[in-house]
Amino acid sequence: MFGSFRAVDNISFSVRRGEVFGFLGPNGAGKSTTIRMLCGLLSPTSGSATVAGYDITDNPDAVKENIGYMSQRFSLYEDLTVDQNINFYGGIYGLEGARLKERKEWAIVMAGLKGKEKMLARALSGGWKQRLALGCSILHEPPIVFLDEPTGGVDPVSRRKFWELIYELSSHGTTVFVTTHYMDEAEHCNTIGFIYNGKLVALGSPTELKHRLDRYTVYEVHCSDPVEAMEILRQQPWTVETSIFGSAFHISVDSSDREQFMIKQTLAQNKIDVTQIEKIVPSLEDVFLHLIDAEDGK
């Protein structure tokens, strides 16, 4: 894609109509490149993709007419009012007359901006801006909407409200393709694609992905020296992986009936006090850290 560097390499997936597809991965994993290709902004060097029934290489203009796009930067004109922003975005998508009026009304109600139509966009708070930007990007009622880290830098209450909007869109048949860093948001998706180093390393529903760790048991361990403890446990043949979680750490081990005893014993031998050890249901974060470790180990 960029010179000799492959930002995205051989990824393949399909998204069902009306589902919320979460696209996850660390920064630089290739999320933005994929979204840019799907929006018709970049052409893949090889391979193909179809968005809303149109080929992104052969027919990018048709793709652009059938998608909505919103990014973390909330592309609003800050020096225009709420009303003028909606008029402009409606205008460039060819909305006019009664339809524009109707969609404007919808967007204002949806964003909770009733009575604030004459306010400048720059005067709006983050949550409002975000909802207005979403409204502006789907005025033309596209069957598919791409949201590139839409909740970055927004407070938790606004984030929750925003996800309610996403569900509403999805329930009306709009396909939502969303990238995020937040694991709690990932849990809300129907399907998750996890991308790492330009490769799609996992694809499935959150529950399906968690079952990937079924062969292992995950423990949360509180102890006197978690960093040292992780170092020691990593040497053990039965340890799959360890990762720090706040003041504790998570450890995945091959399932057997003696694993808890083995962890405690190993740490005791090294004079590390275990204050608490608990078997936990693996979180998506555990799954992804596991996938990354597996990928790096290749």
Add this chain to the structure above:
Amino acid sequence: MSLNILPIVRKEFRQIKRDKRVLAVMLFIPALMLFLFGYALNFDIKHTATAVYDEDNSRSSRDFIDHFFRNEYFDYTLRLQSKSEMDGILDGGQVKVVLVIPSRFSAHLENGKEAAVQVIIDGSNSNTGSMLLGYINMIIQQYSVNITAETSIAHGNHLLAMPIDYQPRVWYNPELKSAKFLVPGLIAFILMVTAVISTALAVVREREMGTIEQLMVSPVKPLQLILGKTIPYTVISLAATVMILVLGYILFDVSIKGSVLLLALVTIIFLVGALGMGLLISTIAETQQVAFMIAVITTMLPTFILSGFVFPIRNMPWFIQMVTYLIPARYFLVALRAIVLKGVGLGAFWEQLVFMGLFAAAVLAVSSARLKKIIS
């Protein structure tokens, strides 16, 4: 889906209306520059302070001095009493010219010999210096002719006709007023600067705010975006042009001798090139500050110095002259002066239009290609 440029044009006008600074820059600065340049940039030389040291102090020397000051170019400001007073008189700058009439002036004239007169000119400003020299030459030659005629009559000869009867007529600007020459130049200068800066900023602002990303994923085509963004600024620039022409007429009595329609056509072709240049800058600069800097550097000085606005191109060394071919205002100026001052038709300057058209086509081609690359 039918798409037009109206939403973009409307939005652009709204943003200009919101940000009054842009409008102020585009309309107020031209008016200010017209005042400044029209009144301050004055090459007319009149009432030059002159000192006289008349060593002869005779009837003929006084007659000569009287003749020397019988025009509006020189003022008799100082009479020197001794040769020593001459030292350093030009240094202080109270006078620009010193006229010295030696003691043998009248005696030589009466004897039919050549009488010498010394004129010292402050040449620190080469422009004024050479113009003063020209005036002095004219005055003294006229005086010599008069004396020759008188003496030949006094000697009983017939009045000899001069071999050449010199009858100067100045066309287009008979009073030789600098303002008349400068107003068309000023239009070119102001349009170049404001059009380039405003378009460059308008596009870079979208990049800076990130709104261009939203336009990229919309069905808006690059051409639509370019037209939609430049049309509002073209309209405002044309309004500024009309304003300068009206002010030029009121303040400096500069009226359009030629066709207004032709003037509009030439101006629009020039503006297309200037807007193209603004777009080009917007594809290079990432921030509004950088865009502003580049726009100022590439328009202000080159247009001021290299377009023939103030300094004649033919006096420049050849390599600088080569550079002037890259300055679009150079062609615009020739056409403007031809229409406004001379009132001539297209036949007199069509080559200038060709060059302006080429410039516009080249910058638009490069900038659209670059913009497309940025957009996709």
